[in-house]
Amino acid sequence: MKADTFDAVIIGAGAAGLLAAGFCAGRGRKTAVFDKNKKAGRKLRITGKGRCNVTNNCTPQEVIDAVTKNGKFLYSAVSSFTPQDVMEFFESHGVPLKTERGKRVFPVSDDANDIAEALYNFAVQNGAEFISEAAEEIIAEDGKVTGVKAGGKVYSAESVLNACGGSSYPGTGSNGDGVRLAEKLGHKITEIRPALVPLVENGSICKEMQGLSLKNTGLRVKDKTDKVVYEDFGELLFTHFGLSGPTVLSASAHMLSSAENSYTVELNLKPALDEKKLDARLLRDFEENKNRQFANSLDDLLPKTMIPVIIRLSGIDPEKRCNSVTKEERRRLLDLLKHFEIKIKGFRPISEAIITAGGVAVNEVNPKDMQSRLISGLYFAGEVLDVNAYTGGFNLQIAFSTGYVAGMNM
Numbered sequence: 268m269k270a271d272t273f274d275a276v277i278i279g280a281g282a283a284g285l286l287a288a289g290f291c292a293g294r295g296r297k298t299a300v301f302d303k304n305k306k307a308g309r310k311l312r313i314t315g316k317g318r319c320n321v322t323n324n325c326t327p328q329e330v331i332d333a334v335t336k337n338g339k340f341l342y343s344a345v346s347s348f349t350p351q352d353v354m355e356f357f358e359s360h361g362v363p364l365k366t367e368r369g370k371r372v373f374p375v376s377d378d379a380n381d382i383a384e385a386l387y388n389f390a391v392q393n394g395a396e397f398i399s400e401a402a403e404e405i406i407a408e409d410g411k412v413t414g415v416k417a418g419g420k421v422y423s424a425e426s427v428l429n430a431c432g433g434s435s436y437p438g439t440g441s442n443g444d445g446v447r448l449a450e451k452l453g454h455k456i457t458e459i460r461p462a463l464v465p466l467v468e469n470g471s472i473c474k475e476m477q478g479l480s481l482k483n484t485g486l487r488v489k490d491k492t493d494k495v496v497y498e499d500f501g502e503l504l505f506t507h508f509g510l511s512g513p514t515v516l517s518a519s520a521h522m523l524s525s526a527e528n529s530y531t532v533e534l535n536l537k538p539a540l541d542e543k544k545l546d547a548r549l550l551r552d553f554e555e556n557k558n559r560q561f562a563n564s565l566d567d568l569l570p571k572t573m574i575p576v577i578i579r580l581s582g583i584d585p586e587k588r589c590n591s592v593t594k595e596e597r598r599r600l601l602d603l604l605k606h607f608e609i610k611i612k613g614f615r616p617i618s619e620a621i622i623t624a625g626g627v628a629v630n631e632v633n634p635k636d637m638q639s640r641l642i643s644g645l646y647f648a649g650e651v652l653d654v655n656a657y658t659g660g661f662n663l664q665i666a667f668s669t670g671y672v673a674g675m676n677m
């Protein structure tokens with residue numbers, strides 16, 4: 268017969284909850300970790316396209332620099348459990364790691380399941396009990412936590428960690444329960460919205476090129492006043508609804524207006540060539556193809572699916588011979604290649620976001636131990652908090668750092 272009284276109850280067997288459970292149980296605390304799923308770490312298993320970008324091989328300060336909101340709040344936690352600590356943790360728990368471009372760290376196996384299993388085994392081998400139940404309520408009396416209600420039963424505990432995650436990809440179990448449980452106890456919740464989310468175009472240019480992925484592309488996001496709100500260089504993807512891919516997801520974190528049609532994305536399709544060099548290149552291509560039609564002269568310059576779009580937008584007669592393309596027409600083509608504009612209507616829904624922006628307001632949580640300033644014995648860790656960062660392994664690092672601090676203090 269399993270006991271229903273614990274020192275510590277952790278809600279959510281995700282990145283933050285599992286790490287916290289292992290450290291908490293390792294301190295001799297009788298610990299239970301609850302998850303509504305039968306298998307722990309469901310979101311973890313799909314991270315990094317199934318490869319899990321587990322952290323970033325950088326300094327604590329660089330992690331804070333990559334945090335889009337409330338970086339200061341995280342300083343203490345990230346310094347207590349750094350990216351180096353995360354790497355040592357996994358290496359010493361049977362998961363060899365490798366560092367790739369942008370200091371992104373992955374398991375050598377390229378299998379996110381290895382990360383989830385290592386965390387689960389760490390928690391259970393240190394003595395934490397895994398209970399597959401959804402927590403319905405965190406119970407508090409006189410400003411102090413007393414336990415958790417789950418599966419119609421009350422489990423008493425001196426301390427409870429809310430590590431329920433955010434609201435994106437609800438099929439993984441992280442469906443916003445965390446903020447609902449916190450709000451019930453009087454915690455302030457900041458506006459929940461998608462962050463690191465694909466963009467929906469106003470029009471159908473992207474749809475025409477769906478499936479096309481571009482590398483080495485310059486990306487700029489401009490607001491309605493033409494102010495550049497984000498600039499990046501790298502990979503992106505055209506989809507049936509608009510744009511996705513690493514640079515686009517990072518850009519979305521800077522697009523703070525949720526009003527429709529607030530932004531334009533401008534792509535630099537030839538970032539390695541300045542305007543003078545690109546013009547010389549166009550001249551050379553036209554010279555080499557002088558007796559061919561314009562439509563047949565772009566094969567070396569652009570990916571196949573992009574050519575009809577560029578031809579149409581350039582306004583140059585596709586049947587015109589290259590030797591009769593005017594200087595003005597060449598200028599228009601050059602402009603298009605350097606400033607390819609896509610009007611953005613808005614964002615894909617939060618269910619498709621990599622990260623949830625907003626959550627439990629951090630001014631009501633003590634950054635030194637992740638304990639609530641309102642209810643003693645109540646702790647928070649991971650994405651349920653109002654913190655989020657760019658892609659690159661930083662969001663999991665945040666979950667691990669805050670999970671560690673909570674687990675060491677519960």
Ligand SMILES: Cc1cc2nc3c(=O)[nH]c(=O)nc-3n(C[C@H](O)[C@H](O)[C@H](O)COP(=O)(O)OP(=O)(O)OC[C@H]3O[C@@H](n4cnc5c(N)ncnc54)[C@H](O)[C@@H]3O)c2cc1C
Nearest residue numbers: 279281282283303314315320401402432440649650660663
């Ligand atoms: C597709 C995708 C890819 C990603 N790739 C990366 C990446 O490569 N690198 C990176 O750094 N970040 C990545 N992220 C973000 C990262 O996964 C999250 O930031 C991180 O998992 C947050 O950890 P967490 O422990 O706070 O929450 P989660 O990992 O979401 O875990 C929360 C857990 O709580 C459980 N739960 C929720 N409510 C209850 C309840 N009422 N009772 C019991 N259990 C409950 C859920 O079932 C879930 O298991 C990705 C996200 C997505 C969606």
